[in-house]
Amino acid sequence: MATVARRERALDLTERFEAVRGLSRALAAPLSDADATLQPMPDASPAKWHLAHTTWFFETFVLRDFVAGYRPHDERWAYLFNSYYEGEGERHDRARRGMLSRPSLDEVLGWRRAVDDAVLGAIDTLAPPALGLLELGLHHEQQHQELMLMDMKAAFFENPLRPAIWEAEASRPVRVPDGPRWTIDEPGLVEIGHAGADFAFDSETPRHKTYVGRFALADRPVTNADWIAFIADGGYGDPLLWLSDGWAWAARETIGAPLYWIAEDGGWSRFGLDGVRPIDPAAPVCHISYYEADAYARWAGARLPTEAEWEHHGARCDPASGHQLDSAGPVAPRPAPDGPGLHDLVGNVWEWTQSAFLPYPGFTPAEGTVGEYNGKFMSGQMVLRGGCCATPRGHLRATYRNFFYPHQRWMFSGLRLAKDA
Amino acid sequence: MATVARRERALDLTERFEAVRGLSRALAAPLSDADATLQPMPDASPAKWHLAHTTWFFETFVLRDFVAGYRPHDERWAYLFNSYYEGEGERHDRARRGMLSRPSLDEVLGWRRAVDDAVLGAIDTLAPPALGLLELGLHHEQQHQELMLMDMKAAFFENPLRPAIWEAEASRPVRVPDGPRWTIDEPGLVEIGHAGADFAFDSETPRHKTYVGRFALADRPVTNADWIAFIADGGYGDPLLWLSDGWAWAARETIGAPLYWIAEDGGWSRFGLDGVRPIDPAAPVCHISYYEADAYARWAGARLPTEAEWEHHGARCDPASGHQLDSAGPVAPRPAPDGPGLHDLVGNVWEWTQSAFLPYPGFTPAEGTVGEYNGKFMSGQMVLRGGCCATPRGHLRATYRNFFYPHQRWMFSGLRLAKDA
Amino acid sequence: MATVARRERALDLTERFEAVRGLSRALAAPLSDADATLQPMPDASPAKWHLAHTTWFFETFVLRDFVAGYRPHDERWAYLFNSYYEGEGERHDRARRGMLSRPSLDEVLGWRRAVDDAVLGAIDTLAPPALGLLELGLHHEQQHQELMLMDMKAAFFENPLRPAIWEAEASRPVRVPDGPRWTIDEPGLVEIGHAGADFAFDSETPRHKTYVGRFALADRPVTNADWIAFIADGGYGDPLLWLSDGWAWAARETIGAPLYWIAEDGGWSRFGLDGVRPIDPAAPVCHISYYEADAYARWAGARLPTEAEWEHHGARCDPASGHQLDSAGPVAPRPAPDGPGLHDLVGNVWEWTQSAFLPYPGFTPAEGTVGEYNGKFMSGQMVLRGGCCATPRGHLRATYRNFFYPHQRWMFSGLRLAKDA
């Protein structure tokens, strides 16, 4: 790489590094030490843990491995804040992350400052592989910013006082849209997946051909009003609508509404980052499992799109569009606009697809420790597409494959209908 | 349908009905009443339950629905022997099927005779829809024949005396084949899935186009000798080889070898329908989970095939070939032949693919109660192809999609390697 | 021991051996091979297991240890039918006893015949220690006869067809007794526990002094009519009546009536060895846990007796009185007689006491393997007194201490009220 290009890249990375690291701090700003220590369930992590783990990533894969003479801020912390990198040795039990009152939030923020200073001091001298890992670290931290918002919401929901993390203005009522309009696509070979030098996770590669039949895609995500109709029609009580695993899950967990919905006074409210608010009927339904999404689609005489169908359309959207996360605050899905065209494919709610998270044809995992990254999760999970209101703007790509187990729903997950046409 | 054609179809079905029903009886012949009542785990059912459930299918969907004046043999038994048809009302808890000492094996065999007589007496007068259900019932019973063998093996394995169900002659030693030879295929659009009037399960339809890249397929399944090398190389102990869920599963269940393998005197034996025998190194490895298959493939620098890749080759094989089940006895995988060509794609061990069991493009579930059949299982399971030594000959098709959860391994499951080429 | 005395003892033991062993066979007579193999829960064992385990006891502790040249009927069976004697080596997992379809019921009965013949052939030559173990084996087998009845009832209750094991005549209605009459006792030192040369379990010894205050004891066990009043008054729904552990247990297990009670047509029936029958209001309530007994007593303004209080009265009763088991059949608690006096202290239902099963002062466990017998169960269990309709007549003593965990209720357990006076 020419010197000039490298300097430009360093400058660009400096700016992005400061922005990304600053946003994490801002997300944690309303939290007390105790708030930041809570772990509401094994799937979720304390906010403090996210702040520390993302810092550990830079300290380990950039500073330790590429900056001569760097000494870790506290060598006992790697054990605590490694997440799942088997190649990096033993680590603290994931389900017990909520037991770490020490180091304190202040100590973790101090670690962040020290690592930030060290990275920014070294950035001009880093070789391209180190810069690549720095960039990976930024994408990694953006992922964790979304997880932080998900996990903070889940943690505060555990408190019977239902405290708000941020205050929000009441939303203005919006007309609930009519039944979806359908965009029809002709069959043919398409290409999906990432190609080129820009950053992407390994699971998005390689770009490859796939055949897509004739299909129709709804112009908007399913709304809360739609979902209330599904509930009213007994959708949660009819086994013929449900996958077998989903029916068992709903019975075991006594599921009868999306996560965070609260039945009050004959209507529905929902808990959010801004506390308890009435349901907005025009907004996309959110915090539903794959099982629920699939049952709804069957009830509606439709189905979920495949990820190829989704990407075929999503590739034409600006990946930085929509209501994505720009600054700390009580993000929530918002009503999609009215009018012709496909609305909010990007940046409102993650849309469940009917595709399992599996390797693309020709997939090769990245080498070495960071290569554990995505391949090892390729069983039992389903793909979601399109980013959401909690996704940091700039993090998304049209080829981005998010994935969760079919019963999970603490992420900002919704759905858009598709059908054979 | 012309009368002659219908009569011919009835004649053909009569013959097949007698053969299929007879094979089930033969499979149960070595079992005592107590043997036939055992349920070794919730996934498995007692042999008596299989004999009864398949009978319930004919009594309910053929005799009750199409034969005027038919009265059920014992109307209390539907509750006991319905399996998962939500549309047919409540049913006995699956995990408690082993509690049914009554009706006895003799009573169930008496029920079978009564239903057989009623079906055979009515077959000439049945309308085409009833004949369609009769045919479905035969395929259904064949599925349960394989399950019976799986479940009987699992049940007898629970007994520390390790009794044999059938005696078998010692197998003659066979040369262990060398490392696999690879068959390479050029990329292109292929068609997979079932078309035409012949019977197939709904999940095999519709036939559809899919794009397959350049790939190589091994000429034979992975052998026991291969697997012993994997164990010896520490394959079960290296987390970098394993899917995250698989690693957790293996730790939780302390998995270090295929199911039914027994470490004895420094070597390996295996339990089978013929009791405990030494491992045959040349035979295909069997009773492995998807997690194990996937880890092995990674260790071998290869991967599992997709179901499209498998079917592309499998479609050229005779689906009635291989070591499939012809008569009751201690079936077990056998060494594949040597020499050029793809060996034993069909009828030795089920081969794990890397495809999730999901609806084909354009999939429409069958209508009504029997339409619950396959669609409801389309989450969390992986596809296996090719049939096995316990599959009744005549049951298989090249388009046949078997499916299990990634941790399951009491079926006759093995693997064949593929790789990008 | 003088020769004459020993011969007399051998004659007596011969007679009792034949009677006891014969009763076990009679209890199993209505069972099929499959019936005898069922294990409805880990606490219970298959009937076949009881038949085999009691035989293993004689084969091991009498024949193996005292009869020169005796060779075990099948040396692999000790592993299967040892129960909890750690000193006797490894044994089959208790929770998997229901997996033993082999050996069959017929084979186990054959083993019984062989062991019976060997014991009866040797009995005249056995030294006193061997005769002592033979006697212990008879008491042990009588215990298992009661367990067999309990476990058979539990096993058949699992079958939705609710089959009867024995037919029974309908019971004639009896007048429901009025509220209990109280017998008052003055305070003082009493002696309880076993003394003398007759057989008793180690936990009944030594006889010792204990101080008992002034108290009143009810003349009869609590009846089903009493219990129905408790239910009607919301007894199962008032947390202030319940022990904390009991309240949690009842919530977790959704307990609202005694075990085997079935709400039908606005009334109560119960399942028994004779199938489903209407509740007899005059009969003692049965199949209740300690938690339920304790809650009932609190509701009634009373308490449970201590075992010293119970034995103080019980010592004056004929331990062979009451409705104890004389021959195989559908035993069930029966209405207590009317009139003055303490009724049915012995031989109707086991009566929960408020005493924990703990060592008596000066307790010394028996030496050696059979010394594991009772001492090791001295934690977490409560004492029941008085025998029941399923206790073989001749097995009971006034000093007999039965014990179960407070949540268990598949034994024939009831209660009698006491109070401070």
Added chain:
Amino acid sequence: MATVARRERALDLTERFEAVRGLSRALAAPLSDADATLQPMPDASPAKWHLAHTTWFFETFVLRDFVAGYRPHDERWAYLFNSYYEGEGERHDRARRGMLSRPSLDEVLGWRRAVDDAVLGAIDTLAPPALGLLELGLHHEQQHQELMLMDMKAAFFENPLRPAIWEAEASRPVRVPDGPRWTIDEPGLVEIGHAGADFAFDSETPRHKTYVGRFALADRPVTNADWIAFIADGGYGDPLLWLSDGWAWAARETIGAPLYWIAEDGGWSRFGLDGVRPIDPAAPVCHISYYEADAYARWAGARLPTEAEWEHHGARCDPASGHQLDSAGPVAPRPAPDGPGLHDLVGNVWEWTQSAFLPYPGFTPAEGTVGEYNGKFMSGQMVLRGGCCATPRGHLRATYRNFFYPHQRWMFSGLRLAKDA
């Protein structure tokens, strides 16, 4: 009650109230907000919860019920900080107490100040029943002070960094005492239990006669050196030493040493409120379960004392003696003194007895909500006697009955041997 006497009582209670409430604050002083929010297991509660719950007690049973016009500090908090008083309505799930980051530690301390001011302002005007509840509240808070220390220790032990809560000086080595000397007591009737007007929990009453046989009691608690010998002799591996439930517990939980013991460099260290330190061989063993205590006693050819035996001697000790809690700090058991006499019956480690926690003869629970206090725990637990280094001095009585389940060991529990003599 005469006015003067009441005033004196109020003065006395004022002083004790200030002392007790101050000690709780001091115990929490080293804790951060996050430290005080941790719940390491369902049995334990966050320190903040203890601070709040004891405050709720005074606010509810004194201020709300007896001070006209008192308005709760925050009416939403009763739901959070009620513990188990069913009569006081619904309450927050015990196992989720660690989810309450709000109210913060500072807010709870503010609540404490407000309630303290209100109580101290009203104390002169409170009627005797209110003063009785105030006194109960002080005993209740002292109980929670000991629980706080137990729970803080458990919480910090979860942190792999093993932080110290308080620094402590290294202890000076002390000569390990020889095998115990025995004090022998002649048999006879004794009286145990509380009588008189002084405060005691209901479970300590009534005072009653009980008969005690001839027995010997060891002069000191079992030491760490004794315990190391037990471990070295294979005590944890010999099933014949263990209660059946204890053996299963130890296998399931892989128990091989007291809680908080850490095997390091061939020796033993232990975690404490002062972090990780070497084991002091002369100090009493601590943090053992009943199962372990019972197994040790059997190994030593002895047994545990009954509570009557213990109290017979304990009644002659000053209940305020020993190493009890005087001020906040890293309390730990200390070596007992040498020389003749019974040492440290009081105030070093709680001593397991072989008595179950059951009602004394004539026991009547207190009326009303606070009467739920102890009676509801009378099943499944064993009594411990004598107080410990974490018991606030002034809280103990010779009649004091502490109780825990046989598997629990996060309290400061040890043992003293007894035997029949």
